[in-house]
Amino acid sequence: MxxxxxxxxxxxxxxxxxxxxxxxxxxxxxxxxxxxxxxxxxxxxxxxxxxxxxxxxxxxxxxxxxxxxxxxxxxxxxxxxxxxxxxxxxxxxxxxxxxxxxxxxxxxxxxxxxxxxxxxxxxxxxxxxxxxxxxxxxxxxxxxxxxxxxxxxxxxxxxxxxxxxxxxxxxxxxxxxxxxxxxxxxxxxxxxxxxxxxxxxxxxxxxxxxxxxxxxxxxxxxxxxxxxxxxxxFDPKKVIEKLPQATVFMGVPTLYVRLLAEPGLTVDACRSMRLFIAGSAPLLIETFREWQARTGHTILERYGMSETAMLTSNPYQGGERRGGTVGFALPGVSLRVVGDDGQGLPPGEIGNIQVKGPNVFAGYWRMPEKTAEEFTADGYFKTGDVGKIDADGYITIVGRSKDLIISGGYNVYPAEIEGYINELPGVAESAVVGVPHPDFGEVGVAVVIAKPGATPDGARIVATLKSSLANFKVPKQCFVVSELPRNTMGKVQKNVLREQYKALFA
CATH class of the missing domain: 3.40.50.12780 (ANL, N-terminal domain)
Known part of the structure; x- marks a missing residue:
């Protein structure tokens, strides 16, 4: 057997x-x-x-x-x-x-x-x-x-x-x-x-x-x-010290940014290296290009999920590694981009990414209804990611569905953080959005409305969250405002908040 x-x-x-x-x-x-x-x-x-x-x-x-x-x-x-x-x-x-x-x-x-x-x-x-x-x-x-x-x-x-x-x-x-x-x-x-x-x-x-x-x-x-x-x-100096004894390195974009800040990162330091791989968060095109210039190596970017392990990769050989893309679907993986109606979209059009393959999970633990919801009738998993495939077949991830924040390679879901903030004394409602950050790629910012007569303090809210949540989930700043921007249906317009606070850490 x-x-x-x-x-x-x-x-x-x-x-x-x-x-x-x-x-x-x-x-x-x-x-x-x-x-x-x-x-x-x-x-x-x-x-x-x-x-x-x-x-x-x-x-x-x-x-x-x-x-x-x-x-x-x-x-x-x-x-x-x-x-x-x-x-x-x-x-x-x-x-x-x-x-x-x-x-x-x-x-x-x-x-x-x-x-x-x-x-x-x-x-x-x-x-x-x-x-x-x-x-x-x-x-x-x-x-x-x-x-x-x-x-x-x-x-x-x-x-x-x-x-x-x-x-x-x-x-x-x-x-x-x-x-x-x-x-x-x-x-x-x-x-x-x-x-x-x-x-x-x-x-x-x-x-x-x-x-x-x-x-x-x-x-x-x-x-x-x-x-x-x-x-x-992770210690950038220690990594650079070890590069001459190695051939492969894998990191999230934040690690590459930190390595680039070290003067010891040179073509000579990378002389024995065969492959640098990046994933878990989008790699900025500036980082991709600066790495090429400093080391003589082109980072290979790939894409995967907890539910599927790796799904796509730029080519190791026999093709161009394109910055800003995650390459092609891996052998055995079927990947398609569909509209909200479930119909396939032509090259270059942005839509929902769905995948199928031997690496795709069976479902969520003790959540049969959620599992059924996340798979199509023909067995494709709805990744919740939004992207496009160009005429050459290169896949680009445009964003996560809705409002996911990817901070230093870790996924932060605003709804989870909002749930905790909304239970704090004096808070009527909160909204958490991701804004650009030079080191982590993206960090959370919380915007809070006070209950009548209450005066919650933004810094105290952040400090309270730090004592009960993982640090990467805790918003870097919290602002108390009189009202949140909403559409005609009363839904908070997070795109407006992202725009409002986007230069906070610039």
Missing amino acids: TNHNLFAALRAAFPAALDEVAIETGDGLLYSWRDLEHGSAMMANLLQSLNLPEGARIAVQVEKSVEAMVLYLATLRAGYVFLPLNTAYQSLEIEYFIGNAEPSVVVCSSANFGWVSKIAFKAGTQHVFTLGDDRTGSLLERAAHCSDQHEVVVKQPDDMAAILYTSGTTGRSKGAMLSHGNLLSNARVLQDYWGWKQGDVLIHALPIFHVHGLFVAIHGALINGSKMIWLAK
Whole structure:
């Protein structure tokens, strides 16, 4: 019987010489392929010893570390479902995710154990472990007593491997269910499309709680048996120092902007590099051109989503990488642009992007109605993105549906933030819009109407949000006004607000 477990495919790609270095950390620690094999086996054995139900969710909110990645591999290996959570999430958010996903196991940082465990046990979670970014924590202590031999659990392509929460424009987060087949098909396509070869070395400087760092980068290196230079946090000077030892780098546009601010970024520093990849947010054409001029390399921009992993890419070879576009649909992916009536649009016309392919998720966790809503009768997923395809077939993303803000590569949904602001004392109504920002690409700005007789303070509202929400979601400024601009139907005209505040950070 063929085992379609994603881990089995990644493990099969490990080099024969298991004692070679698989991962080198920024502070000089070396992990061999054998370390990954044995470490993931021990953690998988620990998870299986807990007698978890079939399809149990393992929720993880920890700082980036090689051990955290090994926990991901162990979860796949043991046949459970990995649920990564942004390290910036605070109590209100964690309470929702744990309540919704009902994980059997929660792994958090030691510093957060007090409040996270309280939420988890109250929600019925049986096991809470800690994992530090310094190779400490109860998870490692317990796993140390387990065998380093483990038989990979057999999985089918449609079996769930991970749940990634992605907020909806209604503000309620949805758990995208990704299967072993979804993730493996995407990893194999990208290995070929991006020309991964023997001897490639990846600089991994991304977080590992979302698609880009967890799936695109880690799967890319592992399925090619390639070494990773592992940086716990992005540090532009450290990246430049490591470039001569690497061949591939993946980053969000903000990282490229920060690298360009370093005088050490030169053609010579990039002499061994083969490929720079950008995604998770739009790359400004100025950044694209400045990178070409400074390094002699052309950034390859691609496009994907939590629900689909990667969908499109500019060509690695055999074609032009065009700034401002996300290239072509990847092999196996069908992408179309349709009008509001669902009819296909001619080249150059802007419409709604819909996709279909082996990488596209099965649906949202415990939301059958929402899932049905998001797919067309002929099986295409409605991405909620707006874009166009030119006469040459290059795809350009024009914007996110409605009002999504992409700040530093992270998605911020105004409706979610407005929900929290509207519950604060003295607030009658709020509107959150995205405005341009030189570093983050876009940031949120809140505009608030006071209740009669109340005098809410904008700075205090921002400070209050900081104590209960991830920092990237918190509006950078809050203004208290007498009224919000509205259309004849009474709907707030966010386009007017965006125009009004667009020069705030210019």
